[in-house]
Amino acid sequence: MKRTITVLVNNKSGVLNRMTGLFARRQYNIDSITVGVTENPTISRMTFVVFVDSMENVEQMIKQLHKQVDVLKIKDITDEAIVERELALVRVGATPQQRGEIASLAETFRAQAVDIGKESMTLQITGNNEKIEAFIELVKPYGIQELARTGVTAVNRSSKVSTDTSRLTLIN
Structure with missing residues (x-):
């Protein structure tokens, strides 16, 4: 199933590499990634579109993302009005x-x-x-x-x- 996940992170060098590495280690296929600075220049928004087998895998991925030092907020917005x-x-x-x-x-x-x-x-x-x-x-x-x-x-x-x-x- 296709899921859209947004992640707010500290705008620092190497954060994107760590995030994509996490997806790669779990063998999730990333369909698309966009990254850009938000209204606050110290924070970036990452939008990942990923394909996963089950909701359990999504929940596990979100837990792993939360462990990252530079992650501020994570949200699976797939089922929301966007x-x-x-x-x-x-x-x-x-x-x-x-x-x-x-x-x-x-x-x-x-x-x-x-x-x-x-x-x-x-x-x-x-x-x-x-x-x-x-x-x-x-x-x-x-x-x-x-x-x-x-x-x-x-x-x-x-x-x-x-x-x-x-x-x-x-x-x-």
């Missing part, structure tokens, strides 16, 4: 005659042309994994020359606000 995004840059073959066709396709997916060469176009697309996969399938006939993808980045959705404006209350 916003998740991924970025892909796709360079496809594009003759001048095909550019309009490709641009129209990109517009449908809210992708953007970020570079246009004599015989190719580079498109940028963000969204969930399914959207990116669908876009890639549609541009394959043009010939994908290069493809670069980030991993999944995810955060919990905001708390919902009651629609009764006479009593504005937060609902968790």
Whole structure:
């Protein structure tokens, strides 16, 4: 089963290496990793998408992660209301005659042309994994020359606000 785990860590050299080493020792396949500094420059957020056999394995992994010195907070957000995004840059073959066709396709997916060469176009697309996969399938006939993808980045959705404006209350 696929799980999305976020980890807040001290922003120090070597932390990522120790974290991925832990996953490797347990023989978990990491589907994607994203790491970036948070609003606090001393803290980084890591988002791991991993495939595990059972919930027991997830719980064991979280226990092992908690033992790491630089780990501040761990959360399995798979079953929560989250916003998740991924970025892909796709360079496809594009003759001048095909550019309009490709641009129209990109517009449908809210992708953007970020570079246009004599015989190719580079498109940028963000969204969930399914959207990116669908876009890639549609541009394959043009010939994908290069493809670069980030991993999944995810955060919990905001708390919902009651629609009764006479009593504005937060609902968790």
